[in-house]
Amino acid sequence: MTGLPPIVSDEELTAFLDGELPQAARRALEARLAEDSSLADRLEALRRGGANLKAGFDALLAAAPEARLATIFADIGVQSRAVPTVSAPVRRQSRSVATVFLRLAAALVLFVAGAAAGVFGQRYWGAQAPEPVNWRVAVADYLSLYTRESLSAIPNDPERLKEELASVSAPLGITLSPDEVALPDLDLKRAQLLRFRDKPLVQLAYLPADDGPVAFCIILNGAPDADPKFESREGQNIVFWSKGGRGFLIIGRTPRPELEALAQRLQSSVS
Amino acid sequence: MTTTGHEAVMAGLKGELKRLWRYGFVLSGRRDAADDLVQATCLRAIERAHQFIPGTRLDRWLFAILRSIWLNDIRATRYRTGEGTVDAETVLTFDGASAVETNILAGQVLSAVNSLPEAQRETVFLVYGEGLTYREAAETLAIPIGTVMSRLAGARARLAGLALEEKKREAKP
Numbered sequence: 001m002t003g004l005p006p007i008v009s010d011e012e013l014t015a016f017l018d019g020e021l022p023q024a025a026r027r028a029l030e031a032r033l034a035e036d037s038s039l040a041d042r043l044e045a046l047r048r049g050g051a052n053l054k055a056g057f058d059a060l061l062a063a064a065p066e067a068r069l070a071t072i073f074a075d076i077g078v079q080s081r082a083v084p085t086v087s088a089p090v091r092r093q094s095r096s097v098a099t100v101f102l103r104l105a106a107a108l109v110l111f112v113a114g115a116a117a118g119v120f121g122q123r124y125w126g127a128q129a130p131e132p133v134n135w136r137v138a139v140a141d142y143l144s145l146y147t148r149e150s151l152s153a154i155p156n157d158p159e160r161l162k163e164e165l166a167s168v169s170a171p172l173g174i175t176l177s178p179d180e181v182a183l184p185d186l187d188l189k190r191a192q193l194l195r196f197r198d199k200p201l202v203q204l205a206y207l208p209a210d211d212g213p214v215a216f217c218i219i220l221n222g223a224p225d226a227d228p229k230f231e232s233r234e235g236q237n238i239v240f241w242s243k244g245g246r247g248f249l250i251i252g253r254t255p256r257p258e259l260e261a262l263a264q265r266l267q268s269s270v271s
Numbered sequence: 272m273t274t275t276g277h278e279a280v281m282a283g284l285k286g287e288l289k290r291l292w293r294y295g296f297v298l299s300g301r302r303d304a305a306d307d308l309v310q311a312t313c314l315r316a317i318e319r320a321h322q323f324i325p326g327t328r329l330d331r332w333l334f335a336i337l338r339s340i341w342l343n344d345i346r347a348t349r350y351r352t353g354e355g356t357v358d359a360e361t362v363l364t365f366d367g368a369s370a371v372e373t374n375i376l377a378g379q380v381l382s383a384v385n386s387l388p389e390a391q392r393e394t395v396f397l398v399y400g401e402g403l404t405y406r407e408a409a410e411t412l413a414i415p416i417g418t419v420m421s422r423l424a425g426a427r428a429r430l431a432g433l434a435l436e437e438k439k440r441e442a443k444p
Contacts, residue, residue, distance in 0.1 A: 013424070020420075048434055
């Protein structure tokens with residue numbers, strides 16, 4: 001063969017390194033590399049340039065803010081999953097989808113308290129109110145989207161909680177203090193004011209040492225007084241009662257006896 | 272009856288959040304933008320879930336959504352006003368306390384990757400981070416395979432140059 005051999009491009013060398021060269025081209029290049037040290041040097045430089053990239057990206061994946069993403073996801077999931085019930089009501093006829101939508105629609109109402117979602121959610125909800133939804137269903141749905149990580153990222157901050165409690169409990173016509181709502185072995189993480197069917201609903205979220213989130217909720221619904229009852233929804237246990245025109249419930253994966261003990265405690269401390 | 276697109280998206284979306292965030296971070300170089308991208312991607316994915324074909328790759332479908340949001344909405348309007356302002360090493364320290372200590376090398380690599388032009392950075396990520404073949408990367412980015420190759424080669428050459436400079440700096444007392 002006469003004349004200069006064809007110039008090997010960086011692209012070709014890169015494809016060689018990445019195992020993307022067809023076999024024939026690969027063999028030819030290997031032969032060239034064995035004879036041409038400057039070509040081998042170029043290959044080595046490109047190899048160095050690509051070194052540790054996988055490790056870098058793996059580290060970035062490990063650094064992704066898992067807890068924050070779970071919270072973002074929980075919040076969005078609730079907001080948007082109800083949309084298809086409105087835009088495509090026909091779909092609700094199909095079996096499991098219908099139940100999913102119903103549950104999510106319930107969760108939507110609860111979430112509507114979020115400022116951004118407020119107008120959006122109420123408009124749709126008002127436009128097409130589906131089957132009646134028990135507030136406990138809504139709470140259970142909302143909580144079922146939460147994991148430990150959703151709450152564990154929130155730092156324990158007694159001062160902030162004290163303020164949150166005072167501001168969220170005002171619409172209920174009561175004043176909740178940290179002592180009243182304190183529960184043994186549970187960290188109170190957050191107090192939120194939500195809204196269910198135009199009624200103020202407060203959710204206090206607790207994180208146990210080694211179990212899923214527990215929530216204590218109060219709604220101002222004018223219901224007649226009722227003694228505590230127990231039920232299970234969404235794999236979660238609930239104890240609920242009414243007093244003074246307010247509905248109360250405590251919900252979590254906590255076993256029934258312990259949950260009932262917590263309910264009893266709250267019953268006597270909060271009224 | 273098989274699952275619908277909607278069911279498939281609902282079932283799989285949560286498991287893809289971290290990878291979506293990583294893609295968002297690679298594109299934007301910013302934590303807040305990456306958060307926003309994940310959020311917007313989830314919303315759009317749920318809206319369009321009926322368009323997803325069960326049995327196809329959910330991750331690729333989500334990546335395409337995230338990418339389109341980045342190109343059409345977020346990049347144009349809100350971010351990247353100060354190009355390359357983020358020190359990629361900081362992202363490794365924020366969540367895991369001492370991640371950077373165990374990941375000095377990874378941090379350096381990410382800093383270098385972050386200095387690449389966006390097109391190269393994204394291609395490098397898809398091929399070397401996500402393990403796409405050249406053909407898959409070309410389809411994802413809607414570019415010819417030759418362009419994928421030239422971006423990767425350009426990125427490798429530049430990263431090799433940066434590594435060399437780093438070495439020289441370290442060699443000096």
